[in-house]
Amino acid sequence: MADSNGTNTAGSRARGIRATGRRRKSPTRRRRALTIGLCAVVSAVLLGGAGLGYVYFKLNGNLKGVDINAALGRDRPKNVDNGSMDILVMGSDSRAGKNGKYGRDEGGARSDTAMVLHVYKGHKKASVVSIPRDTMIKRPDCTKDGKDVPGSQRAMFNTAYEVGGPACAVKTVESISGIRMDHFIEVDFTGFKKLIDALGGVEITTTKAIDDDNSHLHLKPGKHTLDGEDSLGLVRTRHGVPGGDGSDLGRIQLQQTFIKALMNQVKNVGVLTNPAKLYDVADTATKAITTDTDLNSVGELTGLAKSLGGIGSDNIDMVTLPVAYDKIDPDRVLPMAEQSKQVWDALEKDTDIPKSAIKDSAGDKGGTDTYVH
Numbered sequence: 001m002a003d004s005n006g007t008n009t010a011g012s013r014a015r016g017i018r019a020t021g022r023r024r025k026s027p028t029r030r031r032r033a034l035t036i037g038l039c040a041v042v043s044a045v046l047l048g049g050a051g052l053g054y055v056y057f058k059l060n061g062n063l064k065g066v067d068i069n070a071a072l073g074r075d076r077p078k079n080v081d082n083g084s085m086d087i088l089v090m091g092s093d094s095r096a097g098k099n100g101k102y103g104r105d106e107g108g109a110r111s112d113t114a115m116v117l118h119v120y121k122g123h124k125k126a127s128v129v130s131i132p133r134d135t136m137i138k139r140p141d142c143t144k145d146g147k148d149v150p151g152s153q154r155a156m157f158n159t160a161y162e163v164g165g166p167a168c169a170v171k172t173v174e175s176i177s178g179i180r181m182d183h184f185i186e187v188d189f190t191g192f193k194k195l196i197d198a199l200g201g202v203e204i205t206t207t208k209a210i211d212d213d214n215s216h217l218h219l220k221p222g223k224h225t226l227d228g229e230d231s232l233g234l235v236r237t238r239h240g241v242p243g244g245d246g247s248d249l250g251r252i253q254l255q256q257t258f259i260k261a262l263m264n265q266v267k268n269v270g271v272l273t274n275p276a277k278l279y280d281v282a283d284t285a286t287k288a289i290t291t292d293t294d295l296n297s298v299g300e301l302t303g304l305a306k307s308l309g310g311i312g313s314d315n316i317d318m319v320t321l322p323v324a325y326d327k328i329d330p331d332r333v334l335p336m337a338e339q340s341k342q343v344w345d346a347l348e349k350d351t352d353i354p355k356s357a358i359k360d361s362a363g364d365k366g367g368t369d370t371y372v373h
Helices: 034-039 041-046 053-062 068-072 097-102 159-179 189-199 228-234 246-264 277-289 298-307 337-348
Strands: 018-019 063-066 083-093 111-120 126-130 137-138 143-146 147-149 152-156 183-188 200-205 210-212 217-219 220-228 289-292 317-320 324-326 333-335
Touching: 018 083, 053 277, 053 298, 063 152, 063 159, 068 159, 083 159, 083 189, 111 159, 126 246, 126 337, 137 159, 137 333, 143 159, 147 159, 152 159, 159 183, 159 337, 183 189, 189 228, 189 277, 200 246, 217 228, 228 246, 277 289
Parallel strands: 063 289, 083 183, 126 317
Antiparallel strands: 018 200, 083 111, 111 126, 137 152, 143 147, 183 289, 200 220, 210 217, 324 333
């Protein structure tokens, strides 16, 4: 959880992993990485003053957009203009194309990772709420390709993306949170790997061995520089962490710690002084993501990244939506009604998430038996 200065402590503790990116003395260097850390678009900022028309045109052509506003119409929470911002960041687990090596599709892509990024007024700190994919929720009615998709009283959260695409995922998050999402950003498996490789890898330290044949990840205790393939394995592993319960909860904490490590590592990759490296990262990043149409240009992404440029990894509070194991199906989790309301109410009011919100949450326990130093 965050303290009074918005500094993260327990909420982002991934079991068995420690971020070891080198620290710099200059605080401004530590505050440049938020957007790359979450979805790799901060590189667009660094091209803002380049004056290279071809580069701008090329990167614009890489971007893909989804018109969330048109799809959802007026059936949404009120747009509160208080200076804060809410962005739904998702990772897709589609096995289509190059992603096929990770297994067979079971009817379509699902949201492998879902995080609500809340940027507080003034844009000096942020909170991230991870939503376990196995959470049983009431899924609203949606529309996909002009066809109605009936809702469900009891559905796994990640099925919203599967049956209704990004618009249904956004609608589902808005229905359970009561908060309007200002933007949507999605990264897929292949794009994620290429981005990590373009950045030169991410340095982490494991305090215990991780062995998971399903995610193709085998790491001994100690320091590692993970390439794109191993980074993907880390953020996807469920079964390879000692003491884990095989659920999504331990994996979420690994993801949160990886984001912190990635943000620290970005400071050291040299994109600020190396134009070729900068272009490579920007080209890879813009190919890797799908956004809502309001962000579907280099200019808009530049504006977003500039607005987030004052947030560093030490100014982010990362928590998991408060959940309890489902008594009907122990492989699933249910939102803890009172605690979840505390989380969403805090974000709606643009205040820090209270520590009481994650007390006794299965998500806060993380499902593993080691800790972050």
